[in-house]
Amino acid sequence: MELAKSFEPADIERRWYPEWESRNYFAAGLDTTKPADQSFCILLPPPNVTGTLHMGHGFNQTLMDALTRYHRMRGFNTLWQPGTDHAGIATQIVVERQLEAQGISRHDLGREKFLEKVWEWKEYSGGTITRQMRRLGTSPDWKRERFTMDAGLSKTVTETFVRLYKEGLIYRGKRLVNWDPELHTAVSDLEVVQEEEDGFMWHIRYPLADGSATLTVATTRPETMLGDTAVMVHPDDGRYQHLIGKRVKLPLTDREIPVIADAYVDMAFGTGVVKVTPAHDFNDYAVGQRHKLPLLGILTLDAKINEHAPEKYRGLDRFEARKAVVADLEALGILEKVEKHRLKVPRGDRTGVIIEPMLTDQWFVAMTKPAQGPNSDGKSITAKALEVVRSGEIRFYPENWVNTYNQWLNNIQDWCISRQLWWGHQIPAWYGINGEIFVAHDAEEARALADAAGYAGPLSRDEDVLDTWYSSALWPFSTLDWTPEYPAKSNPALDLYLPSSVLVTGFDIIFFWVARMVMMTQHITGKIPFKHVYVHGLIRDGEGQKMSKSKGNVLDPIDLIDGIDIEALVKKRTTGLMNPKQAAQIEKKTRKEFPQGIPAFGTDALRFTFASLASPGRDIKFDLARCEGYRNFCNKLWNATRFVLMNVEGQDLGIQPEGSMACGGKGPLAFSFADRWIVSRLQKLEAELAQHFAEYRFDLLAQALYHFIWDEFCDWYLEIAKAEMAGPDEGAARGARRTLVRTLEALLRLAHPLIPFITEELWQSVAPLAGRKTHDSIMLAPYPVADPKKVDEAAEAKMERLKAYVSACRNLRGEMNISPSLRPPLIVVGDEGEVKEFAPILETLVKLSGISFAAEIPADALAPVAVVGATRLMLVVEVDRAAEQERLAKEIEKLEKQVAQAKGKLDNESFVARAPAAVVAQEKERLEAALAALDKLKPQLAKLG
Structure with a gap:
């Protein structure tokens, strides 16, 4: 499979995602013979069914997909459970506004006809966000996709409501709630913006x-x-x-x-x-x-x-x-x-009107009261939710979020679960004419309850619906097709994947969703919903501001993937703004920030950016420059693969098919210290990445991958392998070719969970050459595991010495402004044996015409000298004394000005006290760097007389 000359992400993404999905690679593993600790499940926090992908979704889903792909490659039974939320308020508002545009209200239609309109809208727009998730490369089991208003999930909602009511944990009462006077409904704290x-x-x-x-x-x-x-x-x-x-x-x-x-x-x-x-x-x-x-x-x-x-x-x-x-x-x-x-001022996030605390009749879940009945253990659902975290059965990452969880639960109020809407799960309660209440699974059961209670009058069903967060609280087991007969009656998915492995979520819904899932899942099923909770920060713009349409700083993940020109971006950001002055300000700001629009970075670069930003903390500043840097990283990986393929295809790699480690009988294999070094470093990388995955440190994972691929593999090993493959020793050339393809193939598998598209495309060409057992897709290939036996500390130490020699020689070239086209000879005074071994590599990497050894540096030499350990190095170049004196004098003058400027700032107590710590640290670094450079240049100038 011949690689294109340049990396074009759109073409690759367009080809590979449909291929993965059509081949059912995302399907949940249901192999019951695997050990229990080889099941991995993650729940998608259900986005609004009629919503669109935003930066928070993109960030969150990138991390979830990386975990899913990683465990799938490790051979685990793996399920990423997808689904969407019916978003009661948001969806009803959309449909009501559409009707208002036609001069119709929902009351004109009546409840049944209005709900038909909502379902029509859901069918029309409901797939937008899942289509966008596919663009992001996510790999949930789409065949298991659930919707909170599905028949199965709705049945679970009714069952749990009836059960909790019978246990005295759900009641109706008059209490103070957040009231939206425009929507005429109670709203949750999360739907109130202060x-x-x-x-x-x-x-x-x-x-x-x-x-x-x-x-x-x-x-x-x-x-x-x-x-x-x-x-x-x-x-x-x-x-x-x-x-x-x-x-x-x-x-x-x-x-x-x-x-x-x-x-x-x-x-x-x-x-x-x-x-x-x-x-x-x-x-x-x-x-x-x-x-x-x-x-x-x-x-x-x-x-x-x-x-x-x-x-x-x-x-x-x-x-x-x-x-x-x-x-x-x-x-x-x-x-x-x-x-x-x-x-x-509390405002409704959907309407913008000021919310009123209002005393109304609502349905509540009792949070601090033990359940009634023979199965009661005397503990409230809140007490049990606190206990499973205190005992370590559920762990938070980072651990400090436990305090937030505990604080809320220790000060919890009863949960208002009713909403005065029509779209949603209608509350399964029927009323008699004198206020009698009969909670039942259906009208027939309600009638039977009324008859048993001696009430023969008419019944009317409660018109309210349940808070969306109620059905979301059941998500860990409702999506796994739980039934009331559980655990006597179960199914493989429920057995394997409850509790799930980890919940990935933002800190802003620890209260609303995380804690309630713990309460409801534990109470209804007897199991915790998940073992780990990884809490990440919230994506903000580069200045730390919340992204909002009114600020004109919203970024769309799809625009970052595909690119968008400035006119389309301006139109997107100003459409719908009622204030012309505000629209003009946003247009001006946008044109200044993105004069050419936003270039297409591709999915992989965006995903790598998201992962690199996943540091512990509350806020995550999204820097568009990082996308550019990681697009360059993808290009680097692409070009490195092309280089490897051009140098090894059709050559003897000492590899037999199907993964044999034999040389193939075509000649000896000689592995240099550089080959052993890169293999040793690869083992350490594999161990490091496993640790980062286990600790949910995606930022460190991305950093480690970037450093190894760019610096160690591309900048060092590729260049050394180039010299070895061009050398006279066929055994060494064969060893270098074999190490090249084996290392590259492993790197592609290591990087796949973060950057799935480019790694799949490249792996298809590299894997056959590496002699790996054939797989249809990299996502089915095993994730590399470190082999401690291949760690070679001696080779690593030797490589560090080579790097020191190369860096010293490159610095000499830089100090002397030697043109890249010139290949000067090098004089070495010191460790002759090791430098002789390094000579072919040094000559290639530093562009030398040769290396000679001497007892001393010539006394009349004007060129600068570098020192590596006990060895001294000098490039033999003809020095124009006057020109070099002038150049050094100018450079010294420039550095002395930098020193004076930095010292002036640092000696100013007001500057040190008031400037940000990072700015002060930067000034100190500048001062130290300038002083170090002066220490090198002044002796050189003195030597020139």
Whole structure:
């Protein structure tokens, strides 16, 4: 198979992915004869079914695919379980907006017809993200793809709901939730974005009921005072202790409310007096529960003032009511002052409207209450989730994320699982006309339960649906086709892959998804969902800013793979922006940053970039320059392979077919120290990569591969092998050719999990020459495993000495500005024996015309001398004394200016104290480098007189 002259990723990717998928290479392994520790499973965090691939997906899925390919090559039973989430809110919004454009609402259609429209939209757009995943080279078992609204998964949702309800772990109650007034539904914390905005703090005087004084409270939401049910102070605050238990008149109303004491109050903030509105603030709600305060909701579900407020405010929008309340307070003379205040405002991530804490009837999962019934172990699902991490049954990587997990679970609130939507899993609960509740698998069972309870009236099903995170919490076992009869009734996938091996996820959903999967899987199946949790940071732009359309800094992984011209990129970034000024700013920024658009980097370069960025930490700055660097790396690997093929094809490699290590009877094999060195270094690389995979250090894995392939294999061994193959010793040439192909073939297998396309293409040409047993694909070939017997420390030490000689000679060429076309001779004073052995390689790598040995460097020699150990080296060149003096003087002058500049900065205490540590360190490095160069150049100038 002849390789093209240049690496063209698009052609390769277009050919290989359909080939892999059509041959069913991604299929789950179901070999039950393999040991239990040879099963590897990873769950795809289900993306929105109607979503598109973003940088976070690309990053996350690259790491998951690398792990999957690695274990598949190791011969494990391997399953990467794919699937998508129905994304209740996001999908319903899309379809509703489409209907609105036609002048229709979902209520005009009715629930059944509306859901038909949603399913139509899902069929139309549902495959976009999985098609894009294929472009990324991911290798999940697509035949096992699941959707949270599939019949099987929906059945599991119903079964678990009914089971938890019977056990007393699911209940219906009135509690405070995040409420989106535009969507008219409760939303999760993850769907609420806390944004810093400019606002105001209103200071209001509340008069004591006995008229003796006033208490000043401060609030950022004065309209909520209409729902106040107390005023509180800290119990230790001497200013107010005498007022605890008294009452105040609530301004603008005819109510009196008590003064209570609670340690929640910050005595140092504001006046130390806080208004309490339990029905419209989460912290106040907790206070209200402790003090048994009334819960007075004063907002309707569309955020207008309701009947519990004074009549003059009823029907006003919350922000209109704010203006009216402030005006009335001012008219009464009890608005003490108004201050500008920077505050965090909760907004719905889908609608952008301000979220209201709202008291509504919802369904909840009890997080701290033990299950009821004969199978109860007396522990809550939260306690058990904490225990499996504390015991080490589930491990976090990096380990510090355990603290985040524990902190959330130790302060957990009951989980609101109902949403006021139509798209999703409808809650399996039926109501009687007097509020009776019957939770059942279907209407027929609900009727039977009602009859058994003596209720003969009509039943109506709850119209709400379950929170998307509920079905996602069941993902580890629902996707493996769990049934209620488990474990008595099982299937091979469930037996082999629960628990899965590792969950790869961002830190932002440790609470919402990770912890809940642990709780639900453990409670329902008795097993943990996964053994390891690898937590990675979040992809941000090169300046550390969150990628968002409003900032105009979003990058699309597919654009990085295929490339995009500047006009298309500008259009993409500004389409849909309502603010023309903002659009103009984003266009200007984009044209400045990408004047030519974004070049096509190909999938492999993008994947390698993602892996290289996977360092422990919260934020990952995506640098486009890295993509360019790793595209060059792919080119380097391509060209190195072409070089190897051109030098070994048709030659005797000393290799028989089917992996025989015999020479083939065509002549002797002689392996040089350089051959033994590269093989030794390869063993260490194989061991290092295995460790990095085990510890989920993809950044170190990418770094090790890059260094070995670029530096050790391409820059050193290829050049040495070139000299050996051109030499007179046929045994050494044969040994070099054999080592070349064997090392390259192993490197391709080592790199395959990160860069699958280029390695597959190259391997098809290299593997037959390397004598490896034929496989249809590199992804089915075994992953290389280190052989300690092939580690050769002596050869490595010898190679380091050769590198020192080569580097010294190259430095001499650089110092003398010797043209690459000139081949000067080298004079050596010192270790004659070793240098003679190195001579052919030195002459090739340093471009020498020859090497001679002398007792001393000539006294009148003007050229610089390099020292390697006890050996001195000098290139024999004719030196123009005057020109060299002038050149050295200029270079010394330039370096002395650099020294003065660096010292000036470092001697400046203000600079050292205020500059970033990295900048200070860089200045120190510059100073040290300049001083070292001066130490070499000044003696040379002195020698020239």
